[in-house]
Amino acid sequence: MTIDVYGIPNCDTVKKARVWLDANGIDYTFHDYKKVGADADKVAAWIADKGVDVVLNKRGTTFRKLTDAEKADAADPQKAAALLVQHPSMIKRPVAVHASGILVGFKEDEWSATLS
DSSP states (O other): OEEEEEEOTTOHHHHHHHHHHHHTTOEEEEEEHHHHOOOHHHHHHHHHHHOHHHHBOOSSHHHHTSOHHHHHHTTSHHHHHHHHHHOGGGBOSOEEEETTEEEESOOHHHHHHHHO
């Protein structure tokens, strides 16, 4: 099974996920938001599948620095997708796209049940 993993390489959670994937012999392609940005169609699809509250990281400094109007826009799926493309650091990390769906964030038990 090959999966696509999206994130930022220096993120601790992304590092844990990548170590887990390597340890479990799961092939993956890593997409670095800092180098290639976030694809608008993919972000919109993730939000459609999982919801804004799952995909949007409201705990990070990037979100906290937004204006009140931008924070309000983040509740709307279409506006949130545009905001996440503009600020990919606000996408909860990592996002793993695999044959049967999407995983957002790294929870070892969830990844193990889904990918092993």
